[in-house]
Amino acid sequence: MAEDGRERLGIVAGGGGLPMIVANAAIEKGMEPVFARFSDGMTNDSIIGRSRAFAWGRTGDAIEWLKAEGVQKLVFCGTISSRPDFRSILPSFKTLKRLPRALRIVKGGDDRLLRNLSRYLESEGFDLLPVQAVAPELLAPEGVLTARTPTAEESAALDLAHRAATALGVLDAGQAVIASNERIIAMEGIEGTRAMMRRVAEYRAARKIGRGERLALVKAVKPGQDRRFDLPSIGVQTIDEAEAAGITAIGVSAGESLILGFDDVIDRANTAGLAVCGLGGEQGTAR
Structure with a gap:
């Protein structure tokens, strides 16, 4: 005391x-x-x-x-x-x-x-x-948080990335996945989300990702994770790095992820034209 x-x-x-x-x-x-x-x-x-x-x-x-x-x-x-x-x-x-x-x-x-x-x-x-x-105010609310709603293609990419992130979490290997509506692009390992997004930017520069292929990043809490530690989080820097990697939609576990500086994050995402969602339910839907 x-x-x-x-x-x-x-x-x-x-x-x-x-x-x-x-x-x-x-x-x-x-x-x-x-x-x-x-x-x-x-x-x-x-x-x-x-x-x-x-x-x-x-x-x-x-x-x-x-x-x-x-x-x-x-x-x-x-x-x-x-x-x-x-x-x-x-x-x-x-x-x-x-x-x-x-x-x-x-x-x-x-x-x-x-x-x-x-x-x-x-x-x-x-x-x-x-x-x-x-600081309960840091928890991500459920639903679409930005001015722009995800397109049908982005929604499918968010769903695929969420399912992959859940599977990755079962292995206690990582929390983040980047996907398009058709395939998994990258899964987080020990390098962390930031390095993973830099890797995706390199893939796009090397034309391993289609010019019109829209990508979604999902950061999801691990199944059975101790919620006292290491909740997924995003901040303004996440938006900057996502934009550089050509990611157009971001999803986080609603009520189980942190948004650091909510107003600044959403303002930056709106400026960049990204859709940001709090995902709820087993399929990671953004209602």
Whole structure:
């Protein structure tokens, strides 16, 4: 608890603007944010407030610091480009004594890793919150969100991409797929959505994608995913990268995805002529 009596919220922060969005929402709820910055978060200049940066090898130090700061509730948010690799780092003593459990935590795909991590942190006395518990306004609403409605061809592409993203999520391999109405163009792997869209831009430049082939990007929550972590998200930069890749429609899981800066995202999409939808139901329909 802070000196002024406010409850402290621990934010395990990566890169991008989401950590500060969550922090500002926490402040509005009368909480004081405290940042433990990892990976991309170590150089995240947008983070303002009480914070410390930790290398993966000092994860144990971060846990002890958060406890010393009186943090009980934790939220994870922001981009993490590099997974923890405790086999190739020199850990601090506080991390070393936790190493056997740490090595078990980092096995598997992202969702498995985060589930393992959540169980460990709960055993350390922390209460893990989802981003949407702090900032529910970030959740994507259902339906067409832009001025333009998807064409029949784009709707078919959204449906195909959504079905593929769901299958991909079953494997805990990724959350995003790009498709036309006839075929899958790209599926997200460890490179992430941004690199996948750059790859699609290269495909189009190499004429591997038809000039009139309309593409849709879908970012979907994984079946059975722990909704406290790593919800699919889009921001203004997503719209910029989609436009560069020749993508004309974007769909996200309604109520289970985040739109970072809703008004700015929709304004940018309208300017670019993209259709953006919150997809509901098993078939990812945009009603």
